[in-house]
Amino acid sequence: MKHNFGAGPCILPKEVFQEASQAVIEFNNTGLSILEISHRSKEFEQVVIEAEALVRELLHVPENYSVLFLQGGASQQFAMVPMNLLPEGGKAAYLDTGVWASKAAKEASKLGNVEIVASSSDKNYTYIPQGFSVPSDAAYFHFTSNNTIYGTEIFEKPAVGIPTVVDMSSDILSRVINVADYDLIYAGAQKNMGPAGVTLVIVKNELFGKSGRTVPTIFDYQAHAKAGSMYNTPPVYSIYVSMLNLRWLKAKGGVEVIEQENIIKARTLYDEIDRNPFFKGTANVEDRSRMNITFVMDTPEQEAAFLNLAKERGLVGIKGHRSVGGFRASVYNALTISSINALVDTMREFEEKTK
Structure with missing residues (x-):
């Protein structure tokens, strides 16, 4: 998948x-x-x-x-x-x-x-x-x-x-x-x-x-x-x-319903970025986007290894824009919470493997 x-x-x-x-x-x-x-x-x-x-x-x-x-x-x-x-x-x-x-x-x-x-x-x-x-x-x-x-x-x-x-x-x-x-x-x-x-x-x-x-x-x-x-x-x-x-x-249910789903999806991923010692967000916390979540590795040399693991786990399109580097997860309306959970699980797997 x-x-x-x-x-x-x-x-x-x-x-x-x-x-x-x-x-x-x-x-x-x-x-x-x-x-x-x-x-x-x-x-x-x-x-x-x-x-x-x-x-x-x-x-x-x-x-x-x-x-x-x-x-x-x-x-x-x-x-x-x-x-x-x-x-x-x-x-x-x-x-x-x-x-x-x-x-x-x-x-x-x-x-x-x-x-x-x-x-x-x-x-x-x-x-x-x-x-x-x-x-x-x-x-x-x-x-x-x-x-x-x-x-x-x-x-x-x-x-x-x-x-x-x-x-x-x-x-x-x-x-x-x-x-x-x-x-x-x-x-x-x-x-x-x-x-x-x-x-x-x-x-x-x-x-x-x-x-x-x-x-x-x-x-x-x-x-x-x-x-x-x-x-x-x-x-x-x-x-x-x-x-x-x-x-x-x-x-x-309209925009009102999808907004609540988007809040949950973004919060789930940001919580993992802030918890996981291998990752950190790039945007000011108070200005963080729900749609495009940007983050980098605390040790940039490990980014290639995480991208390889992400590819193995079926995660597509998370490489960050060249202006920022690192990673970008675009969390648009049709992306399900299961995909967010798959990314979070992969971040945790990387943490466990790299400790």
Whole structure:
């Protein structure tokens, strides 16, 4: 048995894989594969309608927000956000908590002035900055809620008095949020929502046209909202599998239930990291992520031996990002507690063998 701790594309429930694989052969008694049906067909239109309805239900999205299924990943949103929200000559405020937050700010700087209100780069992004101020004349404030590489997460939205944009690519649908606290949320699906290829955007309608720029239609949120995420050929299969996964999440009891499971999974692993003398966490305790748990060996020379043991025990994807080293266990929604227990057992086995 394999236990998939990879950072993305994400693990998905077995029942989702099974239904999705069947649809590749034949979708919804159409005699056609989901891969070949028309994106303008009534059958696929129903998929998009259901996917949007599930997002709205699971996240309690207010009526004055649009739910969009786009392409290009979060990286495209790094550009689309300032295109749509940042006026010519205007200023945007960014919180720098990791590689992706830094890349988002760099992309926005090509379209206007960017003020980095705080950064944790001085300690290799091992903490979340506190006590920073956001300029009131900025068009918007942007932050990344979960930092997959460094294992930090922001659970409470910073209190700011301007429109707030958040990249929730790696923790969307993993915990309860109040969508109304944000003006724009974007998330690559490939962590908790579905396969790579589709990006979820939840945007307050009053932001449409806010930048005053002439935005190419393909990058215009309002154009996509008017077209119901069908302005261009959408990522049909990615949206379909995301819909199946959203159904699965609803059947489990929704975000409220999965959050409690995620708390237990993260606590179980962190407890072992803190107990086991061979391992130590890399992120500040108060800023630890539930989704991406980063840790190293107390003796780095032993890391290769632990990776070999982990491989023998069927643990996949735990090698840490090169920026941090050590190990990273990505604990997304579909990862079961049994996989967490398998990793904990392997850490204890290594401890016993190496004493």
